[in-house]
Structures are given as structure tokens and as C-alpha cells.
Amino acid sequence: MDLKIDPTVLxxxxxxxxxxxxxxxxxxxxxxxxxxxxxxGFGVPAEFSPSELLNEKIDADRSPYYVLxxxxxxxxxxxxxxxxxxxxLFPCNVVIWEEESGVQRVYxxxxxxxxxxxxxxxxxxxxxxxxxxxxxxxxxxxxxxxx
Numbered sequence: 319m320d321l322k323i324d325p326t327v328l329x330x331x332x333x334x335x336x337x338x339x340x341x342x343x344x345x346x347x348x349x350x351x352x353x354x355x356x357x358x359g360f361g362v363p364a365e366f367s368p369s370e371l372l373n374e375k376i377d378a379d380r381s382p383y384y385v386l387x388x389x390x391x392x393x394x395x396x397x398x399x400x401x402x403x404x405x406x407l408f409p410c411n412v413v414i415w416e417e418e419s420g421v422q423r424v425y426x427x428x429x430x431x432x433x434x435x436x437x438x439x440x441x442x443x444x445x446x447x448x449x450x451x452x453x454x455x456x457x458x459x460x461x462x463x464x465x
Contacts, residue, residue: 351386366385393430
């Protein structure tokens with residue numbers, strides 16, 4: 319497959335990558351992350367545990383791994399007004415996985431930035447503002463994880 323984007327030239331800033339390490343048990347980390355995002359206006363309309371599903375269905379023996387499908391309604395509405403295709407990337411996932419007992423990794427990439435890289439979003443000042451505003455909200459949520 320011929321990629322139109324050279325992933326080797328992208329860095330974490332290009333995709334709005336955020337990461338944090340939490341020193342707590344997995345279930346506690348899920349609640350902590352959910353709270354950090356919901357307190358900043360995000361809803362969590364979808365969530366699931368791929369590890370539980372895979373362990374049950376194919377005996378995968380996976381460590382705890384959880385996906386919170388977060389969505390900020392105002393930002394989602396603005397994005398949909400600019401491009402209907404952005405919905406293919408909804409919701410904005412925040413992933414929590416257990417690196418070792420008592421140590422959880424939280425990971426997120428910006429769907430707004432990814433949409434631009436994939437050609438799904440307009441090259442416009444309005445989209446740049448949306449990327450900036452959603453980025454600030456995610457930055458605030460990740461800062462709250464350290465509290």
C-alpha cells in the first residue's frame with residue numbers, strides 16, 4: 319500500500335499526541351480519566367474493554383486495556399458543521415492500559431489534527447481555531463490527571 323503521508327516525518331505534536339502515567343490500579347485510573355474529561359465538558363458516549371472481549375472470545379491473555387470514547391458536544395457540532403466526514407473519527411478516544419500492576423498509561427491523539435492530515439478537514443482559520451480549542455481542553459484534562 320502506498321501511503322500519501324510519510325509517518326516517519328510526523329511527531330507527537332503533528333497528531334496531538336498526549337500521554338500520562340498514573341500510579342494507581344486500572345479501575346481507579348479509568349474513573350480518574352473519565353472524571354478529568356467530563357469535568358471539562360466531554361461526554362463519554364462509548365466505552366469498552368478490548369482486553370476483556372479478546373480474553374473472553376479468543377483466550378488472548380491480554381493485560382487490562384480500556385477505551386473511553388469521549389466527545390465534547392460543542393466541538394463535535396462545530397466540526398460537523400465544517401465537514402461531515404469527521405464523524406468517521408468520532409468519538410475522540412482516550413485509551414488506558416496497564417503497563418504493570420499499579421501503573422497505567424493514558425494515551426490520546428487528536429482526531430481534529432488527524433482529520434487534517436487525512437484530508438478530511440478544511441484548510442481554514444475556523445478549523446485551526448477548533449484544533450486549538452479542543453487541544454486546550456485535552457491539555458486541561460491531562461493536567462488534571464496529575465492532580
